[in-house]
Amino acid sequence: MPARVNPDVPGEAKLLRTVGKRIRAFRQKRKLTMAELGADRRGRVYFQRQYVWKMETGRVAPSLAALAHFARRLDVTVSELLRGV
Numbered sequence: 001m002p003a004r005v006n007p008d009v010p011g012e013a014k015l016l017r018t019v020g021k022r023i024r025a026f027r028q029k030r031k032l033t034m035a036e037l038g039a040d041r042r043g044r045v046y047f048q049r050q051y052v053w054k055m056e057t058g059r060v061a062p063s064l065a066a067l068a069h070f071a072r073r074l075d076v077t078v079s080e081l082l083r084g085v
Helices: 012-031 034-038 049-056 064-074 078-082
Strands: none
Touching: 012 034, 012 049, 012 064, 012 078, 034 049, 034 064, 049 064
């Protein structure tokens, strides 16, 4: 089960929204759908479209493994996803 945003952690919601917007921008630039981003290049689904949507809108906190998957699919590094946040 994905980690939900913790309202007791100051700034977490804003941070997650910022990271989600960056991932969405990279995804749209690469012309991938949410379903394509959640799957690997062979089509095996690792993250459902709904999870990608929740992550892009800051409703869930992606794990490090999820960030690594998204970075690979977007042909960027994890540090590029997190740069400036």
